[in-house]
Amino acid sequence: MGPQQDNAALLSRIREDAPGAFEEFVSRFGGRIYAFGMKVCGEREDAKDVLQETLIQAYRSLRELTHPEALTSWLYRVAANACLMKRRKGKFEPEREISLDELMPRPGEGPAAEIPDPAALPDDAAVREDVRRRVRSAVGDLPPAYRIVLVMRDMEALSTQEVADALGLEISAVKMRLHRARLMVRKTLEAGFAPGEAP
Amino acid sequence: MSAGHVHGGPECKALFARLSEYLDGELDPAVCAGVDEHMTDCHRCRAFLESLRRAVAFVAETESPSLPEDLKKDIVSAYERARR
Numbered sequence: 486m487g488p489q490q491d492n493a494a495l496l497s498r499i500r501e502d503a504p505g506a507f508e509e510f511v512s513r514f515g516g517r518i519y520a521f522g523m524k525v526c527g528e529r530e531d532a533k534d535v536l537q538e539t540l541i542q543a544y545r546s547l548r549e550l551t552h553p554e555a556l557t558s559w560l561y562r563v564a565a566n567a568c569l570m571k572r573r574k575g576k577f578e579p580e581r582e583i584s585l586d587e588l589m590p591r592p593g594e595g596p597a598a599e600i601p602d603p604a605a606l607p608d609d610a611a612v613r614e615d616v617r618r619r620v621r622s623a624v625g626d627l628p629p630a631y632r633i634v635l636v637m638r639d640m641e642a643l644s645t646q647e648v649a650d651a652l653g654l655e656i657s658a659v660k661m662r663l664h665r666a667r668l669m670v671r672k673t674l675e676a677g678f679a680p681g682e683a684p
Numbered sequence: 685m686s687a688g689h690v691h692g693g694p695e696c697k698a699l700f701a702r703l704s705e706y707l708d709g710e711l712d713p714a715v716c717a718g719v720d721e722h723m724t725d726c727h728r729c730r731a732f733l734e735s736l737r738r739a740v741a742f743v744a745e746t747e748s749p750s751l752p753e754d755l756k757k758d759i760v761s762a763y764e765r766a767r768r
Contacts (some may be wrong), residue, residue, distance in 0.1 A: 507767075508760045515756055520748035536751075537759055544763070589700050590732070600738045603745060620742045639743045645710070664704035671739035 493553040500548045507544055515540065517641065518564050524636045525568045527625050535567040542567075561643065561651040565633060582661070583628070588668040598679040600671070623673035627666055634659055635666035691728035699729060703736055 495513065498506040518539050522532030543563045550559060606613060624632060624640075637648045638659070648659045699722055705711050706719050723730045 507763050511756055511760055515759070516748070516751040519751040519755070523749045524746075532749075533755060536755070537762075540759060541763065585697075585701055589697065600735045600742075602738055603741045616742065617746065620746055624743060624746070635743065639740055640746055640748070642744075645708075660705060660710070664701070667704055667736060667740055667743075670743060671736050674739050674742065675735060 492556045496547060496550065496553050496556070499544065510544055510547075511540055514543075514560055518560065521561065521564055521636065521641060522568060524624065524640055525565075525629075525633050526571050531568075531571045535564060535571065538567040538570075539564040555650070558643065558647040558650040561637060561641070561647070562653075565651055568633070583631075583665050583669075585665070585668075588665060588672065598675055598677075600674050600678055619674060619677050620670070623670045623677070626673060627669055631662050631666035631669065634662040635670070638663050639667070689725050691726055695722060696726060696729055700732075703733055704740075706733070707737055707740060 491513075495506070495509060499510060515536060519532055519536045522535035522539075523529065526532055526535060539560065543560055546563075547556075550556065601616070606616065624635060627635060633652065634648060634654075637643045637651065638645065643651070645656055645659050645663075648654070648663075649656050652659070654662075699706075699719055702711060702715070702719070706716065709716075711719065723733060
């Protein structure tokens with residue numbers, strides 16, 4: 486049985502409020518939602534709240550969801566809204582879109598350092614943990630509107646369409662924010678790998 | 685593109701805006717072929733693309749924190765209590 490059929494079967498059990506359906510729902514999606522909350526909010530307590538709010542609200546509303554194929558983007562929409570409630574400003578809209586000119590290297594400006602090839606990293610736990618820390622920090626430093634798109638696309642592997650559906654954005658806006666988010670992460674990582682930069 | 689290509693012109697700037705779509709395979713084949721050709725001749729764009737590819741790969745490889753088992757149990761228990 487494929488994931489879509491699994492989801493359809495689970496949805497049927499949820500509509501019947503069958504015994505164990507909620508636990509199955511938590512087992513299937515809880516980990517993803519918790520990880521998503523951690524990556525977007527950055528705090529364990531916030532991620533915990535996001536998980537609880539998302540699961541309970543989603544479970545109550547799932548009976549009305551008629552298209553199982555939309556389940557994933559629908560769940561992320563609920564989770565994104567829960568993350569949003571954790572933010573003081575209460576929105577994921579940037580004050581202004583970052584222009585590409587700000588992220589493009591100036592003519593004549595060489596790279597500060599070379600970002601290592603992930604496939605060629607030494608098999609050393611300390612080195613790998615150092616890189617992971619740098620990446621988490623670079624993602625955490627992104628403006629929230631860009632971070633949430635990057636998390637959904639590159640960490641949670643949602644499609645561009647699913648991200649657009651979950652966040653209520655046009656496809657073009659998802660692509661634009663994803664590209665800028667990647668450029669910012671690249672820039673931060675490059676600067677971090679420059680000689681003399683403390684890990 | 686000529687052998688005397690100088691990085692930083694309009695062609696490089698136009699391409700810069702679409703590098704993520706290129707990496708994601710979301711460009712039309714004709715546009716993609718144009719990027720391939722540009723990359724052959726412009727080593728600065730090629731190096732930039734490679735650094736972007738590596739950054740994206742690192743992000744994609746980030747480990748997801750796992751759901752604490754006690755948190756899962758608490759949520760299920762709270763739901764079951766509310767259901768009764």
